[in-house]
Amino acid sequence: MEIQTLKNKRIGIIGGGQLAWMMAGAAQSLGIELVIQTPHPTDPAVAIASKTILAAINDALATAKLANCCDVITFENEFIDLKALMSIAKQGVCFRPRLEALAPLLDKYEQRCYLHAIDLPQPEFTTLEGEADHETLVNLRTQANSPFSKFPLVLKVRRHGYDGQGTFIIKNNISLKKTRQQLGSTPVILEEFVPFERELAVIAARSITGEVAVYPVVETQQEEQVCRRVLVPAEISPEIVAEVEAIACTLLNSLQVVGVFGIELFLTKSGKVLVNEVSPRTHNSGHYSLDACETSQFEMQLRSVAGLPLGNPALNCSGAVMVNLLGYEYSQHDYHQKRQKLSSLPGAFVHWYGKVQSRPGRKLGHITVLLESQQINQAQVIAKEIESIWYE
Ligand code: ADP
Numbered sequence: 001m002e003i004q005t006l007k008n009k010r011i012g013i014i015g016g017g018q019l020a021w022m023m024a025g026a027a028q029s030l031g032i033e034l035v036i037q038t039p040h041p042t043d044p045a046v047a048i049a050s051k052t053i054l055a056a057i058n059d060a061l062a063t064a065k066l067a068n069c070c071d072v073i074t075f076e077n078e079f080i081d082l083k084a085l086m087s088i089a090k091q092g093v094c095f096r097p098r099l100e101a102l103a104p105l106l107d108k109y110e111q112r113c114y115l116h117a118i119d120l121p122q123p124e125f126t127t128l129e130g131e132a133d134h135e136t137l138v139n140l141r142t143q144a145n146s147p148f149s150k151f152p153l154v155l156k157v158r159r160h161g162y163d164g165q166g167t168f169i170i171k172n173n174i175s176l177k178k179t180r181q182q183l184g185s186t187p188v189i190l191e192e193f194v195p196f197e198r199e200l201a202v203i204a205a206r207s208i209t210g211e212v213a214v215y216p217v218v219e220t221q222q223e224e225q226v227c228r229r230v231l232v233p234a235e236i237s238p239e240i241v242a243e244v245e246a247i248a249c250t251l252l253n254s255l256q257v258v259g260v261f262g263i264e265l266f267l268t269k270s271g272k273v274l275v276n277e278v279s280p281r282t283h284n285s286g287h288y289s290l291d292a293c294e295t296s297q298f299e300m301q302l303r304s305v306a307g308l309p310l311g312n313p314a315l316n317c318s319g320a321v322m323v324n325l326l327g328y329e330y331s332q333h334d335y336h337q338k339r340q341k342l343s344s345l346p347g348a349f350v351h352w353y354g355k356v357q358s359r360p361g362r363k364l365g366h367i368t369v370l371l372e373s374q375q376i377n378q379a380q381v382i383a384k385e386i387e388s389i390w391y392e
Contacts, residue, residue, distance in 0.1 A: 006306050010035055012070035013045065015057055015077030018353040018363065019282050019298075020045035022290060023076075026299030032306060037066045044353045045076075060084030067093040074259060074305045075281050078106055079160055096208075096305040097259040097280055104255075105280050107158045109189045115275055118254045120247055122275045123266070124148070124192040127158070130185035137180075140190070152193040155179055157186050163361065164225025169193065194274055196266035200234050201285035204248035205260045205300040208307045212252055213300065215293065215313040217244045220264065220285050226361060229383045230322040232288050232315070236267065243273050251278065260301040262286060284324065284363070289313070291349040291368045292320035318373040323386045325352075327362035335364075341389050342367050345382075 009032050013020045016038025023045075027034050033050040036043075039057065046052045051069060055062030058081040067073060072094045082099060089099050104114035109127040116122070124147035128136060140148045153176070157166035168179045199222060203215040219234040220227050234241075248263055262283020264276040286297035295303070295311025303310055325335075325342075334352075343350045345367075352365040369382050 006032070006071040008071055009033060009306075010050070010070040011302060011305055012037065012063075012066040012073040013049075014063060014066070014073060014075045014080060016040075016043035016045035016049070016052065017076060018044050018351075019076035021048055021353060022282075022287070022296075022351070023298040023302060024048035025290075026296060026302050030299070030302055030306065030308070032302055035066060035070045037062055042356045044355065047354065058084075060088060064088050064091075064093070072096055072305055074301065075102075078102065078280055080106070082106060097255070097257045101255040101257040102280050105278055108156050108161065108277070109158050109187070111278060112189065115251075115278070118250060120250060120275050121273060123154075123194050126190050128155075128188050128190055130187060131180045131183065132185065137190075147192040148190060151176075154191040154193050155183070156189045156191065157183065158189055163227075163363070164222070167225045169225070194266045194268065194276075196274075197269045198234070198236075198267045199276070200236070200240075200244060200265045200267050200273070201230070201283065202244050202248050202263050202265070203260060203283060203286035203289065203297045203300075203313070204252055204263065205297075205304050205310055205313070206252040206257050207304050207310050208258050209309075210253070210256075211310050212249050213295075213310040213313045214245045214248050215286060215289060215297065216315055217241050218285055218288070224361075226324075226326065227284050228324055228326070228387075230285050230288055231379045231383075232292060232320040232322070240267065240271065240273060247273065247275060259304050260286075260297055284366075287351070287366050288320045288322040288368045290351065292317050292370055317370040319371040319376045319379065320368050321371065321379040321383050321386075322366055322368045323383050323390075324363055325350075325365040325367060325390055327358035327360055327364050328391055329358065329360065331358045332356060333358060338390060338392075339365075342386060345369060345386070347371065 012035045014037050016036040021044035035051045036045050036049040037053045053062050053066050057079050105111045112125045153170045155168045170176045199220045201220045202217045205213045216233040219231040221229040262279040266274045282297045289296040347370040350367045
């Protein structure tokens with residue numbers, strides 16, 4: 001389809017990691033060029049960009065330059081300087097999602113306040129102004145019926161947390177004291193610990209005309225607060241699916257957002273669904289969509305941002321399992337042999353981000369295995385097989 005709304009068919013992306021890199025295929029088929037703002041020449045998306053502005057993500061002057069060579073700017077990374085970008089937006093630069101829609105989401109406490117304001121279910125939460133805010137914590141811990149009186153508790157830094165960096169599950173007083181000391185004056189959010197039965201996630205997109213597309217609800221499995229596997233679709237009742245879809249629609253419509261969002265949720269034993277976190281961009285829990293859906297989350301982002309009709313988020317197969325290939329050592333190895341072995345698994349698609357340096361926990365790539373209907377209950381076994389090849 002001809003793109004009516006983009007003059008030069010160039011989209012600027014703030015961030016040059018794997019999320020931007022994975023937009024390459026869709027950009028090519030839509031005839032869109034990607035211009036990237038990212039700090040390092042070795043970042044994955046530099047290789048696929050038609051032009052790169054080498055600058056920090058929060059460098060708004062660099063974003064002004066980015067704006068000069070594209071029609072619209074979108075995000076693969078939310079560690080931006082929103083205030084500085086607002087002044088650029090006033091000069092007529094088009095951001096999608098618009099900055100007002102991002103504003104309530106960038107700080108975990110403000111995000112929770114927004115979810116509360118639009119009445120979406122979530123864990124109990126409050127904010128603490130750093131280590132010195134001792135009295136508030138003592139009160140919270142000792143009040144009758146306080147959701148924070150018992151361990152475990154969850155502490156999260158309000159900004160710039162990712163892949164579990166900045167999220168701490170606190171099991172006792174010693175760990176509470178140690179973590180607070182470690183965080184010093186950093187403002188944090190305190191959350192009740194949800195003894196979830198499963199973690200769920202969903203990707204949703206909204207177009208400039210207000211059309212919303214919701215992907216299948218998936219199960220995510222985290223270890224040490226880092227996503228290890230995604231099972232598609234989640235084995236949950238149609239009622240829970242409907243509830244998650246309704247949450248996604250409410251959120252995207254109330255923000256009047258244009259773009260793709262990743263929403264992470266908890267499912268409790270009693271069947272309650274609670275929102276864990278909203279990411280205003282494509283998300284790791286949607287990587288399976290590259291191979292397993294009619295339209296990937298990356299194409300969906302480009303379509304929505306370019307003002308095109310959304311694509312079809314449905315699965316093109318019975319199911320899938322996605323496993324993150326996380327670094328497990330400091331190395332510059334390219335793990336060619338292991339990747340070949342993984343690629344030879346039936347139905348497998350290996351995506352290798354081409355990062356120069358591996359370190360423990362770093363996302364180096366992922367593999368998606370498409371499942372036939374009789375294999376759906378084998379997802380966990382296949383994930384184990386993949387991990388035994390990768391981590392040996
Ligand atoms: P990040 O922003 O770094 O991804 P999250 O807030 O998503 O951090 O937390 C990472 C993981 O920590 C979650 O996927 C979940 O396993 C665990 N977690 C986070 N908050 C809670 C909570 N309130 N109760 C129980 N587990 C939690």
